[in-house]
Amino acid sequence: AQSVTQLGSHVSVSEGALVLLRCNYSSSVPPYLFWYVQYPNQGLQLLLKYTTGATLVKGINGFEAEFKKSETSFHLTKPSAHMSDAAEYFCAVSDLRGNTPLVFGKGTRLSVIA
């Protein structure tokens, strides 16, 4: 069964600094990988996803993630943090079998300091 580990339940960065949120996955087959963002008191919304093809994936709001099969990682980055990026971020994995639903990581709360 697939699983996701997000390293760090809380990450704090200064405004303008690099954002790096870590995600490692476990899957016995090539996975589909996703990053979702949750703003306070809202549901989750898709940031970006990797299915096949180019391993560097660009998403909304300047975020991107790189699929590294050898490291079983899908880390999320943004070159310059903005105050509006403060939110909780979830990595998720889905494998290719049947109708297996997404499995989410426990989330990483990003704080941006002015």
Next chain:
Amino acid sequence: NAGVTQTPKFRVLKTGQSMTLLCAQDMNHEYMYWYRQDPGMGLRLIHYSVGEGTTAKGEVPDGYNVSRLKKQNFLLGLESAAPSQTSVYFCAGTSGGRAGELFFGEGSRLTVL
């Protein structure tokens, strides 16, 4: 376009009471899901449906039942609420299968006293 709508948004129950959460979608989603979100636990799948008339158990199904009589509605029921079911519940839907974007409702906050 309403998207995915959950009702009610807030509810306080006493232990042993029953209630139903309604998820309604107007996006023609084939797949629908119920998750619960608890601090430090991320999202955990309760039940899901891959089409009208079908349901399946997720990671944490005990104490919950679901029904999908119509494609646009997915109901989550608590027959006898327990304090351990205090949580924020999210409904989500997708038409894209395994690679599809999940569209989430805004959540339903349930407190069981």
